[in-house]
Amino acid sequence: MRADIVTIFPEYLAPLDLSLIGKARSAGLLDVAVHDLRDWTHDVHRTVDDTPYGGGPGMVMRPEPWGEALDAVFPPGAHLVVPSPAGALFTQRTAHELAAESHLVFACGRYEGIDQRVLDEAAARGRVSEISLGDYVLFGGEVAVLVIMEAVTRLLPGVLGNADSLVDESHADGLLETPVYTKPAVWRGREVPDVLRSGDHGRIARWRRAAALTRTAQRRPDLLAALDPAKLSKHDVTT
Ligand code: SAM
Secondary structure, three states: OEEEEEEOOHHHHHHHHOHHHHHHHHOOOOEEEEEEHHHHOOOOOOOOEEOOOOOOOOOEEOHHHHHHHHHHHOOOOOEEEEEEEEEEEOOHHHHHHHHOOOEEEEEOOOOOOEOHHHHHHHHHHOEEEEEEOOOOOOOOOHHHHHHHHHHHHOOOOOOOOOHHHHOOOOOOOOOOOOOOOOOOOEEOOEEOOHHHHOOOHHHHHHHHHHHHHHHHHHHOHHHHHHOOHHHOOHHHHHO
């Protein structure tokens, strides 16, 4: 996968060199380029913002540098992702959809956001998705891009050492993952559930399924309510 990220704070994306994303890049599974929006300005102050038409507080990102930036990094076939608190909520499903793309381009807004005509023009010549991390407002789109890139990269084939990690984890099948434990078996008087030490794989699988259902019901009843009934077994219903 190729990812181009346009921002006025390229340093903000430094974590994309680290950990498993950094390894995916070194392994050639992911090709990331971070671009400074100000490289597409032409005035001495490298201006990217101006006052909003209609008045009001704050500044709006000007269309000219964004237009030139997208002319350069948003080719036909790519998918432009614009982080925005007014976008569609980012979920694991979105991460899967984006992980299936071969070329993502990210436009990081700042101030009051990007002039709407930039998005309209981009949408007239390619795919554009406005994506929100949640119902709160950040200073800029860079942190959202880090979150999206992390969720997407771990879904790319070959990135995780054990692809089974993706199967049972939270949100993979609409449920939250069960609590997890490691050695020692007793720590500060707290014991790992017996069943997990039993070696009985059938019992362990049933316990994990019941624990995932219980945890989801307690913490995220909305997820349970949205679960496809076809994904529930007779055993689940009696759990
Ligand atoms: N005036 C905008 C509004 O009320 O919708 C908020 C602008 S915000 C201060 C600046 C930039 O941060 C946005 O253009 C967007 O790129 C990013 N941002 C803020 N909150 C976000 C969120 N919840 N999800 C994704 N991106 C967000």
